[in-house]
Amino acid sequence: MADHQPAQSSSDERVQRDEHADHDEHVDYRKIYFTLLALLVVSVAGPFLGILWVTLVTAFGIALVKANLVLQNFMHMRTEKRVIKWILVSALALMGLMVAGVAPDVMRHEGQNWVNVAARDAVARGLSGGHAEDEEGEEEIEVVPEVDPTVFSAGATFNITCAVCHGEAGDGAGPAGVALTPSPANFTDPEFWATRDADRIFTVIRNGAVAVGGSPLMVGWAFAYDDEQIQELADYVIAFRPGGQ
Amino acid sequence: MSARPIATTRSATGIPTGRLAVWWVIVSEITIFGGLIGVYLMHRLGHPEWAEAAVHTKTWFGAFNTLVLLTSSFTAVLAHQAAERGNGKQAAKLLMMTVGGALTFLVVKGIEWADEIQHGYTITSNTFWSFYYTAAGLHALHVIAGAIIMCFIAADAVRGRELHRVELIGIYWHFVDLVWIFLFPLLYIAK
Numbered sequence: 001m002a003d004h005q006p007a008q009s010s011s012d013e014r015v016q017r018d019e020h021a022d023h024d025e026h027v028d029y030r031k032i033y034f035t036l037l038a039l040l041v042v043s044v045a046g047p048f049l050g051i052l053w054v055t056l057v058t059a060f061g062i063a064l065v066k067a068n069l070v071l072q073n074f075m076h077m078r079t080e081k082r083v084i085k086w087i088l089v090s091a092l093a094l095m096g097l098m099v100a101g102v103a104p105d106v107m108r109h110e111g112q113n114w115v116n117v118a119a120r121d122a123v124a125r126g127l128s129g130g131h132a133e134d135e136e137g138e139e140e141i142e143v144v145p146e147v148d149p150t151v152f153s154a155g156a157t158f159n160i161t162c163a164v165c166h167g168e169a170g171d172g173a174g175p176a177g178v179a180l181t182p183s184p185a186n187f188t189d190p191e192f193w194a195t196r197d198a199d200r201i202f203t204v205i206r207n208g209a210v211a212v213g214g215s216p217l218m219v220g221w222a223f224a225y226d227d228e229q230i231q232e233l234a235d236y237v238i239a240f241r242p243g244g245q
Numbered sequence: 246m247s248a249r250p251i252a253t254t255r256s257a258t259g260i261p262t263g264r265l266a267v268w269w270v271i272v273s274e275i276t277i278f279g280g281l282i283g284v285y286l287m288h289r290l291g292h293p294e295w296a297e298a299a300v301h302t303k304t305w306f307g308a309f310n311t312l313v314l315l316t317s318s319f320t321a322v323l324a325h326q327a328a329e330r331g332n333g334k335q336a337a338k339l340l341m342m343t344v345g346g347a348l349t350f351l352v353v354k355g356i357e358w359a360d361e362i363q364h365g366y367t368i369t370s371n372t373f374w375s376f377y378y379t380a381a382g383l384h385a386l387h388v389i390a391g392a393i394i395m396c397f398i399a400a401d402a403v404r405g406r407e408l409h410r411v412e413l414i415g416i417y418w419h420f421v422d423l424v425w426i427f428l429f430p431l432l433y434i435a436k
Contacts, residue, residue, distance in 0.1 A: 029319060029322050029323060029326070030319075032319075033315065033316070033319040036315045036319075037312065037315060040308065040311055040312060040315065043429075043430060043434060044304065044308045044434070046434070047304075047434060047436075055434065055435060056435060058434070059430035059434040059435040060430055060435065062430075063426050063427050063429070063430045066315075066426045067423050067426050067427065070318060070419050070422055070423055070426070071419075071423065073322075074318055074319075074321070074322045074415070074419045074422075075415075075416050075419045075420070080260075081258060081259055081260050083258050083260070084260065084265075084268050087268060087269075087272055088268075088271070088272060088275065090272075091272045091275040091276060091279070092275060092279065094276070095275065095276060095279035095280065095283060098280065098283065099283035099284075099286070099287065102283075102284070102287065103287045106284070106287040106288060106291055107287050107290055107291035108291070109291065119291065119292070122292065122294070122371075122372070123292055123293065123294050125294075126292065126293075126294025126295070126297060126298075126371070127293065127294045127297075
């Protein structure tokens with residue numbers, strides 16, 4: 001890099017020009033261009049058949065073919081030095097690694113010890129409500145439901161907060177629950193309900209099990225939820241009772 | 246020392262320094278657009294409800310803009326060919342046609358977006374539209390940047406100066422075309 005001399009650089013320019021003359025002779029740009037246009041027509045026509053795999057092939061298969069045509073012929077990758085190919089392939093490989101690493105967390109909405117409540121709710125909301133089209137096919141303003149994360153949902157709260165010990169199924173087998181002594185209450189056990197009523201459930205959620213002489217591990221939640229919300233949570237818990245309320 | 250030692254000399258790789266630099270720019274662009282497209286794909290596959298939002302993108306606008314960009318890539322490579330033959334005037338003319346393609350692309354995009362925004366599809370409507378405007382918007386910024394640089398290079402080329410730069414901006418421009426080649430099926434076709 002540092003030791004170049006004027007004489008050398010002019011001969012270098014000639015070498016470059018020779019290299020370029022190479023692809024200049026062999027590539028018919030017009031032919032490449034018209035091939036690209038034909039492929040564009042196919043990719044737009046594909047979805048009209050209404051067959052999913054045809055659409056996917058004409059969309060992404062053809063995109064790859066088009067990209068390769070541009071890369072090889074317009075960007076002259078065909079005659080470019082090999083190191084460039086390796087640099088590009090490395091960047092793509094690292095991208096692939098990033099995507100592969102993140103994809104399971106993004107694409108799945110629940111795992112062993114976690115639930116992506118926001119994503120799951122978004123799917124449910126999106127599939128039930130959503131866009132509106134009238135009979136002429138003219139689009140109306142989309143009704144976008146206001147998403148307010150502060151809105152309380154007993155089910156979601158139970159699944160995030162309570163299910164850690166009590167389990168999403170309410171059976172006391174949550175991931176953290178198995179380590180506790182005494183075991184967390186099993187709301188699906190008829191024996192449990194033999195000595196409980198709605199008021200007691202409400203009191204325990206609000207003030208903790210200590211308030212009724214139970215385990216200090218079940219803490220009170222009055223600091224986090226108001227009485228109305230605790231009532232909803234109590235109703236949610238009571239719904240686990242076998243044979244109804 | 247030569248008067249102009251930087252862009253005309255060969256680097257250790259045997260590639261002219263300017264061209265090597267453009268390839269490095271493109272490598273970093275791959276991580277930018279690749280990351281965006283990768284994240285889009287993950288969410289698109291994890292969220293079936295996005296299909297309902299994607300229905301509203303305008304395929305014909307996307308297809309026309311693909312045609313425009315492919316054509317502008319064609320004129321860019323012809324400009325490169327003219328520059329290699331030492332015909333700076335022709336190269337400048339073809340570069341300005343490429344700029345024309347860039348402007349057409351942006352005007353069509355503007356009409357398309359204005360219509361969508363009027364119908365209530367904005368960047369905050371939902372995550373699909375966020376991606377739509379982010380990805381296409383970032384791409385449009387690259388189109389604008391390319392058009393501006395091409396104007397400078399054409400101004401030199403018409404006087405027969407710095408003709409090697411015609412190839413360099415061409416490589417960048419083809420990359421911008423490549424990104425659109427993938428955004429087009431993602432946002433307009435597979436829905």
